[in-house]
Amino acid sequence: xxxxxxxxxxxxxxxxxxxxxxxxxxxxxxxxxxxxxxxxxxxxxxxxxxxxxxxxxxxxxxxxxxxxxxxxxxxxxxxxxxxxxxxxxxxxxxxxxxxxxxxxxxxxxxxxxxxxxxxxxxxxxxxxxxxxxxxxxxxxxxxxxxxxxxxxxxxxxxxxxxxxxxxxxxxxxxxxxxxxxxxxxxxxxxxxxxxxxxxxxxxxxxxxxxxxxxxxxxxxxxxxxxxxxxxxxxxxxxxxxxxxxxxxxxxxxxxxxxxxxxxxxxxxxxxxxxxxxxxxxxxxxxxxxxxxxxxxxxxxxxxxxxxxxxxxxxxxxxxxxxxxxxxxxxxxxxxxxxxxxxxxxxxxxxxxxxxxxxxxxxxxxxxxxxxxxxxxxxxxxxxxxxxxxxxxxxxxxxxxxxxxxxxxxxxxxxxxxxxxxxxxx
Ligand code: RNT
Ligand code: ZN
Numbered sequence: 001x002x003x004x005x006x007x008x009x010x011x012x013x014x015x016x017x018x019x020x021x022x023x024x025x026x027x028x029x030x031x032x033x034x035x036x037x038x039x040x041x042x043x044x045x046x047x048x049x050x051x052x053x054x055x056x057x058x059x060x061x062x063x064x065x066x067x068x069x070x071x072x073x074x075x076x077x078x079x080x081x082x083x084x085x086x087x088x089x090x091x092x093x094x095x096x097x098x099x100x101x102x103x104x105x106x107x108x109x110x111x112x113x114x115x116x117x118x119x120x121x122x123x124x125x126x127x128x129x130x131x132x133x134x135x136x137x138x139x140x141x142x143x144x145x146x147x148x149x150x151x152x153x154x155x156x157x158x159x160x161x162x163x164x165x166x167x168x169x170x171x172x173x174x175x176x177x178x179x180x181x182x183x184x185x186x187x188x189x190x191x192x193x194x195x196x197x198x199x200x201x202x203x204x205x206x207x208x209x210x211x212x213x214x215x216x217x218x219x220x221x222x223x224x225x226x227x228x229x230x231x232x233x234x235x236x237x238x239x240x241x242x243x244x245x246x247x248x249x250x251x252x253x254x255x256x257x258x259x260x261x262x263x264x265x266x267x268x269x270x271x272x273x274x275x276x277x278x279x280x281x282x283x284x285x286x287x288x289x290x291x292x293x294x295x296x297x298x299x300x301x302x303x304x305x306x307x308x309x310x311x312x313x314x315x316x317x318x319x320x321x322x323x324x325x326x327x328x329x330x331x332x333x334x335x336x337x338x339x340x341x342x343x344x345x346x347x348x349x350x351x352x353x354x355x356x357x358x359x360x361x362x363x364x365x366x367x368x369x370x371x372x373x374x375x376x377x378x379x380x381x382x383x384x385x386x387x388x389x390x391x392x393x394x395x396x397x398x399x400x401x402x403x404x405x406x407x408x409x410x411x412x413x414x415x416x417x418x419x420x421x422x423x424x425x
Contacts, residue, residue: 010395017392024362031359041096041136041330046344047074047083049336052102062142062193063237068337072421087344090409092401096134114166118177125181135178139171141192153213154194154206154245168217179226187328191232195240206245230290232263261288267296276313280321292332302333305347315358342413
């Protein structure tokens with residue numbers, strides 16, 4: 001059955017699909033080639049509900065939450081790495097791993113976050129090299145005693161602020177080393193949870209402190225071929241419903257004035273607000289963009305990414321604006337209510353599908369119609385392409401990249417669950 005699929009059905013369907021797209025002036029081969037050159041940065045934190053590997057027994061803080069208790073979550077660095085390798089074998093293309101500082105390999109030593117160095121991450125770099133993976137990085141401003149007030153870089157206590165500034169400085173050096181050793185660029189994303197549950201009396205001072213802390217943390221010049229800084233905004237979190245210091249306006253201003261990358265997380269705006277429309281505006285004023293492709297459901301719930309309208313709209317903007325080179329695509333979701341490997345695979349494959357869908361858009365015809373003021377044709381075309389044989393092109397891509405086609409990956413995840421995950425109690 002599988003053989004017939006691979007040898008006959010998929011190539012035949014693809015030939016027909018190629019012709020169907022060609023009728024709209026779209027070359028599917030070009031789209032597949034472009035798709036293969038764009039890596040997605042897989043977030044390491046889907047595998048263990050953002051627990052981390054520092055083994056301190058601390059629980060997740062910072063106003064984010066993974067809900068669910070599906071069995072089989074990884075408990076050690078080795079388990080997490082094995083899970084990621086499994087995920088990568090089920091996702092087409094060459095990708096990257098986005099690591100958080102709380103996944104340090106401490107090997108029993110008592111180093112705290114403000115003095116982390118590449119030593120605590122060398123085993124990740126070696127593993128990444130072996131698996132031909134690029135790495136991206138994040139300082140961790142949560143799940144730590146000095147973050148227990150919900151304040152870090154904005155804390156009124158200068159000692160606590162200083163600790164977190166040092167953490168940022170240390171992480172930039174680690175990120176730079178990751179980029180250098182792996183022969184690429186590591187994007188380091190700054191996200192802090194700082195905010196207030198209830199109405200603040202002073203919205204200004206924490207933001208002034210945040211600006212100062214960030215400037216102190218970013219002082220060192222690092223070679224941009226190996227390291228780039230990004231800043232991530234947020235509207236609210238659990239326990240910071242009324243005020244978040246690092247809001248959209250704050251970071252847009254900061255990134256623009258300091259020429260940093262701006263990170264747009266799909267779940268960090270008003271529940272009905274979508275980030276696609278922000279991309280072209282933001283990129284007009286900052287050097288680059290980092291995306292946290294996610295899905296909020298009623299709140300910043302970080303649900304698994306779907307092949308849905310908002311995600312397709314994001315990818316369409318990247319393609320239409322020719323922004324792929326200036327945009328780093330990362331994922332940010334954590335679902336503990338389903339098999340975690342499957343969550344990763346579903347979300348990553350969907351992000352890629354959305355990108356492929358965007359690459360297959362009949363851009364010439366759409367632009368011609370728009371420029372001629374023919375909005376009737378524009379709308380008609382946008383609707384027609386939704387039912388072109390997209391699935392055949394996606395299947396062909398998976399087949400060429402030697403990963404399971406269609407739903408065949410589910411059986412592999414089920415087998416892994418039985419042989420590996422089931423023994424994790
Ligand atoms: C939190 C941010 C942030 C985190 C990760 C773990 O709201 O989205 O990116 O999810 O850094
Ligand atoms: Zn995020």
